[in-house]
Amino acid sequence: MERFVQIFVQEKHWEGCGGLVLDDEVRVTISGQAGLLVLGLPHEFYENVQSVLVYPSAIVTPERNTGTFEIPQGPMVSGIPILGEAQLHGPIILVWDSVKRNARHPEEGHNVVYHEFAHKLDMLDGVADGTPFVGGRQAMDRWTQVCQAEFLDLRKRAEKGQPTYLDKYGATNEAEFFAVATEYFFDKPKEMKAHEPDLYEVLRDFYQQDPSTREPVRKGR
Ligand SMILES: [Zn+2]
CATH class of the missing domain: 1.10.472.150 (Glucose-regulated metallo-peptidase M90, N-terminal domain)
Known part of the structure; x- marks a missing residue:
């Protein structure tokens, strides 16, 4: 690092x-x-x-x-x-x-x-569409399936004014969904893994790391 x-x-x-x-x-x-x-x-x-x-x-x-x-x-x-x-x-x-x-x-x-x-x-692949380069066909299918379902669910809840786990800003579009999900993945990995296990898993596979196994770093006071 x-x-x-x-x-x-x-x-x-x-x-x-x-x-x-x-x-x-x-x-x-x-x-x-x-x-x-x-x-x-x-x-x-x-x-x-x-x-x-x-x-x-x-x-x-x-x-x-x-x-x-x-x-x-x-x-x-x-x-x-x-x-x-x-x-x-x-x-x-x-x-x-x-x-x-x-x-x-x-x-x-x-x-x-x-x-x-x-x-x-x-x-990196030329478009901001919420789908980074995730690897082979199988990984891509899984990514699309999980993210699409989670995104649509977030959007539906946001529109109805229902409580959401991810920040409602993620319902703006697929690109914002990925950016917001990334924030939770690195900031609150244990909680996200428990709450949104499928989403956590595809992010873990993309980022090639599992932050939920790290001890939280205490910064500041
Ligand atoms: Zn953004």
Whole structure:
């Protein structure tokens, strides 16, 4: 992991935005969490991550249009505060306030770093559709079967205003479902395994690791 962090910090373009001073704490915290996702995967899985932009707190951007050939250098969403973003052919954007808070409170099941880097893993095959490269035909069939059922169930419950296990944001679309499920998988693995065993299993097979067997790391106080 130490090696991963070293390489990741050097290899990617890092930028402090909105007055954020980008120091080692920022780089190492983000790289460490990004690295956890790919512990069992080849390092190349992040070849589509070129830059990481970090803002101090929630970003609200003015309305603007991106030119057809312009590579976006800032958040795409206008007018509403965002805590993070992963662009298909663009940077990962993170908000340091949220990164720190999420790291201190894994029990909340929210982690913007896991979330945005999961999007990038999903996008590696060229589309953000909630299905990353899961391997052979059999694994793919199982993935589709489990995720589709869970996604539709979450969407149905969210629409009816019923309580849901995963955050309702995961009902937005399949890509958000995968990113939200990834947050729970790494933040609350034991609970997720008990609650959503099938979903836990396909994520375990994709990520090639079983976080439920690790002892939770206590961070902060
Ligand atoms: Zn998302």
